[in-house]
Amino acid sequence: MIEPNPEPRLCHFKGMGGPCDLAVFGAPDSLLERLRSEVVRLEQRYSRYLPDSLVSDINRKAGTVQSVDAECAGLLNYAEHCYRLSDGVFDVTAGALRRAWDFRRQRIPSPAEIAAARAAVGWERVEWNGEQLRLEPGMELDFGGIVKEFAADRLVALITEAGYRGMANLAGDIAVTGPQADGRPWMLSVRDPQGTNQAMASVALNKGGLASSGDYERGFTHKGVRYSHILNPHTGWPVSDAPRAVTVIADHCIMAGSLATIAMLKGKDAESWLVKLEVPFLLCDAAMNVSGTLVTP
Template sequence: MQTTGQVTCNWQGDCFLATFEAMASPCEVLLALPESQKPLAIQLAEQMAAEVWRIEAAYSRYRSDNLFSELHSHPGQKQRVDAETARLLNFAEQAWHLSGGLFDLTSGLLRKVWVFDGSDRLPKQKAIDALLPLIGWQKLDWQTDAQDTTGQIKGGWLTLPQGMELDFGGIGKEYAADRALGIALQTLPQSDIGVLVNLGGDLACNAPRAPGVPWRVGVESLAVEKSASLVLQVSRGGLATSGDSRRYLLKDGKRYSHLLNPITGWPVEDAPRSVSVAAPSCVQAGLVASLALLQGAGARSFLTDTGLKHWVLD
């Protein structure tokens, strides 16, 4: 075992394993590299962890010295947004439209009254009602730049009304997993060298562990902490799980999920306990998993209609 800064490195069978903490989650990177390529493996792991930490630092709502804080320090004013943030906001806008307003980056304000700590403390309706006027993507003024000749956008302009907030938590980990994988693929001598990024259960990979040998990953059990209900095999693309195994409230025998309907301000009802989705990227998988739970009792039919591989636990 070797520790380089905040990254701990080791070999797991025929693969290099690096672990670190980010976004309030245990994270790991697996590289299908032999021990003879230890310097390359360590270099890649450190670069990938640094990219995850960069994204966390930029968009964390718990810091006062970052891009997120800057966006919120000028309410009511038109602000220039960089290309990366513009892509994330465009993605969030598309998700808002696709979900009929149920996936909303402005709904994080509801955390002020909802604390999902396993207790039976429900907020008063009056407290919820006070926040609802400050929630709704349609209340933002978001204008993206036109695409350049390469099809890329260079940024955009955002006006955030007084009292409103953005919360990138619903897409941050999944985006970081895809970005970390991209960092590895820029450096690896061969694109078919297997890489798996796991950020607290949100995964991205480019190739199997070895030819014909997929990666084996576990989906957290709903009943027993640190155990798996499902063991899935993945070879490429993204895998994300959304559920309430850890964040919920329980009152009078009724369980309240942490997934909130931004229109009513109350938890979505009759949704499965856990949904896992495989998609071409982790950010796509995470979005579909969240959208499915937001459908409540219609989660299964929604997932079937997507045509994506999925697994549901109750």
């Protein structure tokens, strides 16, 4: 018999570049520690910021044929799917564009710098057969657009396998095993892209995952022009007329995250693209108008 309004056990830590929160009903310490260890494992394998990660090793060996394990192959296959779904704007080789753009210093690169960075971008130039990979010299992979969401899905899979219910929140990318123990949905706050302490919206999540993408983290304004850190790999420049933020709910967090990011990359066509896909979403445009199927009347 389920007790009335049971409270989950909470666990807070840092990982994947931000704050992480776990909420698991009845979880023993051993499960919470296993979940934390899984986040560490995935970050150590797929972070481009760690010199000894698998991704860093793959990038160092660009120009050679490399075999990868099943987990990495799954991520590469999903990345290829996103590339085709997005008409080439979601590209895990586009991280090379950061060689030109420095959003921390709010510096606009020269056309020559952008051209040099773009020369190392293009999934269509990657040789991938499902087991072996070859990047052209100078190219590199960046799983930053999918690995955090993949990790959230992995955690709820482990929670489910252990026979518990819960939620994993990895810096705003969220996955749940299902409703809470008493049948209530998880009530989640969607961040205000202007950085205020108030939420842009509150969303109920009963299953799957929720993820957001936006330019509130690293974008900047120069001479009245807003430069989003969401870069179009076809041009090397920030996406023009991009929304300030997009939030999507999908069957899995990795799906929600990639759809939100692709929508940002679609610029002015973001909302019509999401409507066509018939996915639940919220969109905040440049004028801070909020629209989408998740808007509460």
